[in-house]
Amino acid sequence: MRLLVATSTFPRWEGDTVPPFVHRLSQGLAAKGHDVHVLAPHAMGARSTEEFDGLTVHRFRYGPSKLESLCYQGGILENLRENPKRWSLLPSFLAAEYMAIARLVSTGRFDAIHAHWVVPQGFVAALPRLVGKTPLVISAHGADVFASRGMLRPRLLKFAAQRAAACTANSTAMQTELRRQTGVDSTVIPMGVDTTLFAGNAAKDGAGEGHRVLFVGRLAEKKRVIYLVRAMARVRAALPDATLVIVGDGPDRAQLEAEADLMGLGDGVKFVGAVPNTELPAYYAQADVFVAPSVVGRNGDTEGLGVVLLEAAAAGVPLVASDVGGIPDIVQHEQTGLLVEPEDPEALAASILRVLTDRDLAPRLSDSGRQHVNERFSWGTVVDRFDDLFSSLRSG
Numbered sequence: 001m002r003l004l005v006a007t008s009t010f011p012r013w014e015g016d017t018v019p020p021f022v023h024r025l026s027q028g029l030a031a032k033g034h035d036v037h038v039l040a041p042h043a044m045g046a047r048s049t050e051e052f053d054g055l056t057v058h059r060f061r062y063g064p065s066k067l068e069s070l071c072y073q074g075g076i077l078e079n080l081r082e083n084p085k086r087w088s089l090l091p092s093f094l095a096a097e098y099m100a101i102a103r104l105v106s107t108g109r110f111d112a113i114h115a116h117w118v119v120p121q122g123f124v125a126a127l128p129r130l131v132g133k134t135p136l137v138i139s140a141h142g143a144d145v146f147a148s149r150g151m152l153r154p155r156l157l158k159f160a161a162q163r164a165a166a167c168t169a170n171s172t173a174m175q176t177e178l179r180r181q182t183g184v185d186s187t188v189i190p191m192g193v194d195t196t197l198f199a200g201n202a203a204k205d206g207a208g209e210g211h212r213v214l215f216v217g218r219l220a221e222k223k224r225v226i227y228l229v230r231a232m233a234r235v236r237a238a239l240p241d242a243t244l245v246i247v248g249d250g251p252d253r254a255q256l257e258a259e260a261d262l263m264g265l266g267d268g269v270k271f272v273g274a275v276p277n278t279e280l281p282a283y284y285a286q287a288d289v290f291v292a293p294s295v296v297g298r299n300g301d302t303e304g305l306g307v308v309l310l311e312a313a314a315a316g317v318p319l320v321a322s323d324v325g326g327i328p329d330i331v332q333h334e335q336t337g338l339l340v341e342p343e344d345p346e347a348l349a350a351s352i353l354r355v356l357t358d359r360d361l362a363p364r365l366s367d368s369g370r371q372h373v374n375e376r377f378s379w380g381t382v383v384d385r386f387d388d389l390f391s392s393l394r395s396g
Contacts, residue, residue, distance in 0.1 A: 001111040001390055002035040004104055004134075006097070006121040008071045010038055010057070012046040017274040018072055021191040021307055022116050023053070028192075028383030030054045034390070037108065039100055041071045041093070060100035062093040074250060076120070077143050077301065078220055082251050097124050110134055112390055115160075117144040118167075118178075119153060122160035135165035135393045140186065142170065142304025145177050146325065147297070158182040165393055168386075170305040171326025187389070190329065192382035193310035195374050198281050210241030211356045214287035214317070216280060216308045219250030222297040226252070226259055227345050231293075233263045234349035239356060242268065247283055249274040284315035288362070289355040292321040295342040303327050310377050313337075313369035318362050320351045330377075336369040 007022045022038075030036045031054075042048060042059040044066065050057050062068060070076050070089050080086050101124060104110070112135045115121035122138035138160060145157065161167050161178065167186035169175035175188050213232065217223050225246065232244045246256070246269065253271065260269040272283070284290070290312035296302040303325035310330060313319060319337030321327050331337035338354065340347040355362050375381075 001394060002109060003029060003037070003112055003114055003390065004101070004108065004110045005036060005038045005114045005116070006101060006125055007038065007040050007116040008076060008121065009116070010040040011052070012043050012072065015276045015278070017276055019307065020277050023055075024192065024194065024379055025383065025386065026055050027053055028379055029386060029390075032383065032387050034387075037104065037110070039097075039104060041068065041097075043068055043072050058100065058104065060096045062096040063089055074218055074220060075143055077147055077299070078218075078251075094120060094124060097121070098127060101125055105134055112137060112165075112393055114139065114386075114390075115164075117141055118160050119144050119156045122164065123156045126160040126163040136163065137166045137168070137389065137393070138164045139168045139189075140170060140174055140178055140304070141191075142174070142325070143301045145169075145174050145181070146304070147299045147301035154181050158184075161186075166389060168389070171329045173326045173328070174304055189382060189385045189389070190305050190326075190377055191307055191310075192379035193307065193314050193373060193377050195314045195378045197278075198284060198311050198314040199316075199370075209286070210243055211239050212287045212289075213242060213244045213352060213356075214247070214283060214290050214312070215244070215292070216247040216283065216290075216311070217292070219246070219248055219252040219256060221252070222294055222301050222303065223250075223252075224293050224295040224343070225256055227293040227295075227343060227348060228291050229256055229259045229263065229265070229269060230345040231291075231349035231352060232260075232265055232268060234346065235352050235356075236265065236268050238353055242356065244269045245272060245283065245287070246270065247272045247275060247280070280311060281315065284312055284317050287312070287315075287317045289352055290317045290319050291348065291352060292319070292327065293342070293348055294322045294324050294327065296324055306330055309337075310373050313373040314377075316366045316370050318355045318365040319369055320348065320355060330373070331369075332372070335365075336372045337365055 037056045042061045115125045115138045161182040161184040168189040169186040235242045294303045305326040321331045322342040323339040333339040338351040
């Protein structure tokens, strides 16, 4: 099949730090024999058209290069909150994406369109007369569904979902919320993880360097890493050699650095910044526990799934995470990890200390977590399920 993938998250160049899940899924579908074209927003320094890892990539312009700032450094909603002036870019973004999809569909004879995120990609692709008879598949990932409070966004969600040939949700929590808001039943197909890339680092390297607590992700509101920083004060009171390593960047970094100084953590917290996905296995290899202290944001946004949890589990790192959003699909309490109530540094610290001090618990969580991810979330499994979905559309 010839597939058009519409997304707002895709690597701008080799070694980019943008989350790679759309890229990896598209690669997997191409390896299945599909002719995959990807449509993504342009960004300064990126090519307008190129062949990228077996995929034909088209990037649409929605303004002068210096102003194209709605995507890539965080999600669209996060970038709008960070700088409200970016709202002025939204009409041109939507119009440019509409024109690009219309042009490609009219000339490319695509068998299906795969829109990542219900809004904006799914909404734009579902506009009247745009796709014609081309089946539309919409995949919901998180903020597009959870952060839909207000008068307009639920209407956009419903408009798009009800016009799609099929919808997929990243997790059971998102499936439930999408049904509640739109009345549409979706299929739960999560994003995947390269189990081979991370499995080689399943055993901790450098055991003499003290206890390592790891966080990987965007330093933004729904991640609420500040609760992890506060928990580390309690962890270090019991284990003075414990160190928190924070991999990632974002608008909350300055606040987190100030909080670490206020708590007197000193070199007990290390800020690494953003790194390419291919460099992450080395950080997982050094970790004794991976922590995701996510919350439900003020606008309702929360974790759609938590791909970094998949990476950590594939690497054999025990998991501690908040019981929010799609996280329980990965972290099954006392089986594949430990769940805690969000916004509770004391509970977070207690669970971290359990993993770091219980010689039986940590290896049990590590083994069961890795097995769970290998069976359900490997890219091979995920690609097969999407391949079956697209094949069913063609036969139907």
